[in-house]
């Protein structure tokens with residue numbers, strides 16, 4: 001039996017930064033940001049860590065699932081902004097939630113973090129190694145941004161999405177297929193230079209802002225358009241899905257132009273694409289669960305819908321997962 005998503009919830013901080021805010025001190029404009037990225041505003045967590053966004057989303061997810069939190073036997077957190085290098089954010093979340101007999105770990109796959117973690121959680125459930133996995137995709141990107149770099153400051157935001165992964169009750173519904181990739185060629189184009197063992201923190205690395213996001217946007221854009229469009233089309237073909245069969249494309253929200261190119265390649269109209277980048281920007285591991293949770297809350301997803309989840313991010317990492325939705329709201 002395949003694994004499936006049995007509950008989902010999200011959290012985003014109250015504080016907003018609009019494009020106008022960046023206009024006030026950077027050489028940029030609302031118009032440039034909107035037309036080049038699709039972003040209008042993003043949420044910023046002023047106080048607290050990534051785990052502090054995960055916990056409210058997790059509590060809501062557990063409530064939605066109608067389970068006792070002690071039934072959860074594994075916690076996975078996909079993030080590139082962990083609370084600490086160690087302990088894992090999964091351990092921090094476990095402690096804050098007070099879940100007793102559980103194990104867990106973090107996954108680092110940047111913007112593909114949620115998909116890589118979803119595949120991992122599904123494999124654990126399908127193999128019988130876990131029964132109820134709390135899967136969290138969350139990033140406090142504002143903690144690693146250079147707010148004076150117009151190339152990156154305007155792109156990202158903070159949010160969390162949490163879902164519960166369990167065995168499906170039907171062979172034909174759930175997480176049905178996945179194609180995932182990693183290629184270290186991308187390291188030079190999108191990275192955080194310092195803070196790891198290659199370049200431990202020094203006074204100089206801090207002064208040079210090497211603990212913040214570096215991105216060669218143009219190059220990443222080219223790889224992202226090809227990577228996300230190709231893999232989304234590939235998973236459709238592999239599963240004999242036509243564009244009519246697709247209920248929703250759920251793309252990582254990095255740039256509206258990358259999303260449109262992917263939809264075009266799949267032959268899917270934008271009315272079938274989940275887009276909320278205008279409200280949140282790129283929240284890295286949170287974009288996909290945040291979309292699904294919002295669309296579900298709005299009653300737009302129904303049992304039997306075919307969803308194609310697709311992402312591209314630092315590494316490079318990219319991939320697609322085919323989900324036949326298994327629940328009504």
Ligand code: UT7
Pocket residue numbers: 027028029032033036037111150151154216217218219220221224253254255258282312313314
């Ligand atoms: O989620 C992880 C994966 N990341 C992505 O998928 C992001 C991929 N890349 C992108 O989304 C886009 O490349 C960006 C949105 C980052 C940039 O858009 P672009 O259309 O590729 O712009 P560009 O990098 O080609 O830059 C065009 C110009 C440059 O000026 P010059 O060199 O032509 O004089 C930039 O310096 O726009 C300039 N620019 C800006 N201008 C105003 C860069 N950022 C800004 C800005 N405001 N915020």
